[in-house]
Structures are given as C-alpha cells and as structure tokens.
Amino acid sequence: MNKAVKTTEATEAKIIAAATRCFVRYGARKTSMNDIAREAGLSRQTIYDLLGGKDDLICACIRTITDQNLSDVRARLEKSTSLAESLEIYFAETIVKSFELLQTSGDAEDLISGHNDAGKEEIARSHLKHESLVTELLSPYTESLRSLNLTPAEQAHFLVTVVMGLKYGAKSRNDLDALLDALKRNILNASSA
Numbered sequence: 337m338n339k340a341v342k343t344t345e346a347t348e349a350k351i352i353a354a355a356t357r358c359f360v361r362y363g364a365r366k367t368s369m370n371d372i373a374r375e376a377g378l379s380r381q382t383i384y385d386l387l388g389g390k391d392d393l394i395c396a397c398i399r400t401i402t403d404q405n406l407s408d409v410r411a412r413l414e415k416s417t418s419l420a421e422s423l424e425i426y427f428a429e430t431i432v433k434s435f436e437l438l439q440t441s442g443d444a445e446d447l448i449s450g451h452n453d454a455g456k457e458e459i460a461r462s463h464l465k466h467e468s469l470v471t472e473l474l475s476p477y478t479e480s481l482r483s484l485n486l487t488p489a490e491q492a493h494f495l496v497t498v499v500m501g502l503k504y505g506a507k508s509r510n511d512l513d514a515l516l517d518a519l520k521r522n523i524l525n526a527s528s529a
Contacts, residue, residue, distance in 0.1 A: 344386065347386060348386050351378065352393070352396050352397055354375035354376035355396070356397045357375055358372050358375050359397060360437060360441050364390070364394055364452075369383060369384075369389070391454040391455070394452070394455045394458070395455065395458040399458060399461075401434075402465055403465075405430045405433060405434075406430070406465055406466070406469055409426050409430060412429065413473075419473065419474075419476075419477065419523075419524060419527055420520065420524055422473050423523060424520065426469070426470065427520070430499075431502065431512070431516065432509075432516075435502075438503065438504070439509075463496055463497075463500060466500075467489070467492045467493055467496045470496055471488045471492040473492075474492055474523075474527065477527035480526070480528055491526065491527075495519070498519060499516070502515050
C-alpha cells in the first residue's frame, strides 16, 4: 500500500471518528459540517472530497461502529467455550457498548432513528450483519431449534430485533443487564430443547 493511500485512509478514519463524536454530542440533526470539520481539524472541502456530505458521514459512522463492534466480538469469540459465553460476548461488545454510547448522547432519539432514510437504510444493513454473526453462533444448535420449528437464522433475527430494542428501551444499565440475562436464558433454553 502506498503512502498516499495510507494517508487518505488515516484521514478518513479521523473524519469518521470526529463525526461520530459530533453526532453523539449534538445529534445528527444539530451537527453541522463545520462542527465536524472543526472536530477533525480539517477543512469542510476535505471532508466533502473524501467522504461526501452529512448523509454519507452518518452512514460511514454507522458502518464503522458496526464493523468495529462485530470485529471485537469475533476476536473474543475465539476463546469462547459455550453458547452462554458467546452470547455474553456479543451483548457486551454490541448492545452494551451502544447503550452506553446512547447514554452520553445529546439527542439519543436522533441517533436511534438513524436521522434520515440513508441512516435508516444503513442501520438495516447493520442489523443484517448482526444477524449473520448470531446465525453462525446458533448454527451448532440447528437440531434443537428445529424441534421448536425454528432455524438458526430465524432465531438470530428474533434475537437481534429484540436486543436492538432493548438498548433503546432499557431504563438503566442494571435494567439492560437484567433484560439481556433473561433473553440469554431463553435463547439457551431454545438451543437445548
């Protein structure tokens, strides 16, 4: 990889990190391109040239957070010895991290909604990535799930839909932990049916 490509990738990562901080701090609706440029220490034109406008940045931030969180899950799963432990890793690296990020947000509703159609579409793609990973986790339990007329993909869709709602609906971190524990027990029961 040549130096120019590395520099561009580093600059893009810097912009995405700055945009994420701004979106969390102010909400996507209230964040301006000037806010992001100031946070990144770059010109607005540089941001537009490299990543496009605010809609593009919203999608890039969602994609980057999703990919990083799922990468963290996969790295930790290598040491997992049980489905219970794998689910705990998945919850910690995705749902708990997102819940904690939302708790620091100046406009959590704006972040939750995806802000606009482009953000909503990127969130939907993010959920599909989550479902793919959870389907992999549940695949060894295909027979048990089949006895309940479920496939790993159906159970993964259910789990991801529920946990995404929990990170928005939990009243506190303790409430979130209790809800995730109840969900984990239900998934484990279904996987050992």
